[in-house]
Every structure is written in C-alpha cells, then in structure tokens.
Amino acid sequence: MRETFFAIVNPAAGGGRSAKLAGPAIARLREHGLRVDVIVSSGPGHAADLAREAYAQNYRRFIAVGGDGTAHEILNGIFTHAGPRAHVSLGFLPLGTGNSFLRDFAKKDAAEAALQALLENRHRPVDLLRLTHSRGEIYAFNLLSIGFTADVATLTNRYFKPLGPLGYLLGVLVRVAQLRRRPFALRCDEEQNWDNRRCLFLTFNNSKYTGGTMLIAPNADASDGFIEFVRWGPIGRFGLLRMLPKLYDGTHIHHPLASRRAVRHIEFNLPEPVDVMIDGETASLEIRSLDSLPAAVDVYI
Secondary structure, X not given: OEEEEEEEEOOOHHHHHHHHHHHHHHHHHHHOOOOEEEEEOOOOXXXXXXXXXXXXXXXXXXXXXXXXXXXXXXXXHHHHHHOOOOOOEEEEEEOOOOOOHHHHOOOOOHHHHHHHHHHOOOEEEEEEEEEEEOOEEEEEOOEEEEEHHHHHHHHHHHHHHHHOHHHHHHHHHHHHHOOOOEEOOEEEOOOOOOEOOEEOEEEEEOOXXXXXXXXXXXXXXXXXXXXXXXXXXXXOHHHHHXXXXXXHOOHHHHOOOEEEEEEOEEEEOOOOOEEEEEOOEEXXXXXXXXXXXEEEEEEEO
C-alpha cells in the first residue's frame, strides 16, 4: 500500500474556484511533509476512472479537491470496482459549491478544518450507503433522496448549479410551484408490508445536510451504522411555503406529516425509474434496495 496521497482535482468545481485554489492548498500540504501525487479530471465521470486506476496501482489514500460530487466520483470509482470491502482513506480540499457532508463536522470554515485534518493525520471511520439498482450499484457518503428533494436537485443541476446556494433556493421555489406528491412503495428491515403512502419526499441520510445548508436530517450520524430515514407526507403548497425555513434549521421533522427513523436496509417496489438525488448529483434509476455499510471508509475530518 502506498503512503502517498492521490489527489484528484476537479477544476470546474465551485464555478472554476477549484482550479485557482487547488495549487496553493496542495503546496501547503507538501510544505508540511505530506507526499501528494496530483492529477486533474477533465469532465464528468473522469474522477471515478482516475480513482479506479489509482486504486489498482495500490493507492489507498485519496484527496477530493472539489465539491461533494468529486468525492462521490472517487468513492464510486473505487467501490464499484473493488467492492464493499475496499477500505480506503479520503481527505477533502472542499473547493466546490455545496460541500454538504463536511458541515456535520465543521460548520464555519470547512476548507481550513479539512486541510488541518490532513496535516494532523486526524481521521475517523464513517459509513457509506449502497444503492442497488437495475444496472448495478452506487455508493453514497452524504444522502439519497426521492420526491421533492430529488426534483429540486434535478432542476438545480440542470439550470442553477453555478449559482451555489442561491441556485438551490431557486430550484426549491420552482418545484414548490410545480408541487408533486406521490407514493414510493418501500419496506424497511424486517417489515413484511409495503408502505404505499403518498409523500412529498423521502430522504435516506448518512449525514445531516444537503444543498449546502439545508439541515434535512438533524439526527443523522455518519458513524452509527444506520440510515437516517426522513419522510415528509403530502403537505400542501402553502403549508410547504410556510415550512420552508424549517428545512434549514431541522425543525421540519416536528411537523405532523414528518417522521424519522433509523434503519439498516430498505427494499423498494417501484414500477418504473425515478429521479434519485445521490450526494447532490441526480440520475433516473430503477432502484431496488439500499443498505448501510458501517465504517466503510476512513475520512479525514
């Protein structure tokens, strides 16, 4: 196993901010004695390919230089190739727009905290979520969601992503105007009956935040071995508008139509593909099951 870090830079992250700041940040790591090999990704999906190749070359320490999407690609490049037993370490130089995952651990200066964790060799095991779908598997370190939250992310990624948190808010407002409430049949752990109730959204969380500052799962713990399952029932448009601010402080889960529970396994029974938000990215998938993988990766935080 190589002790050298393999840093993958997404130069497009943060509207190009990553390309400008990655060099000085990596230089600072090297000044403190860390050995870092660096490569730059060239487009969507390339970071996954680079991580897969680096893992095959015996690298086991990685740094995601960009946003949550960069880290997501690195983890999937490794785990979809090597399987859930592939144990690696992942650090962050969070120079993207969202960086939701790190807010669980550093709410103010996430970039500095992440860099200090690398310099101090401070890391901890965290869980991953494994989504099984009709074409394979996807791994997530932040969250997965379907319904309203995935609708917002799909729209935001398509039109508003360069605007950062403001773009996410615009996506929320547009989807409120287009509000859809529908059932997603599922059952958890040892349940025998399918839950077919209509809902606004379902989120399956490893960590607390999404969209940068939205506290979607205030009870989530990325190291407890559980999926934090948050459900919000079929709230109306005006009720949702009144409740929107509460999505940012976590008090939405106290609404009579909201609920949360900690589970380990979820099975889906959906007749067609649905839009799924996965670590801030979106895809249309025929989803089948979701599992927690306890302590699957060491994260420098």
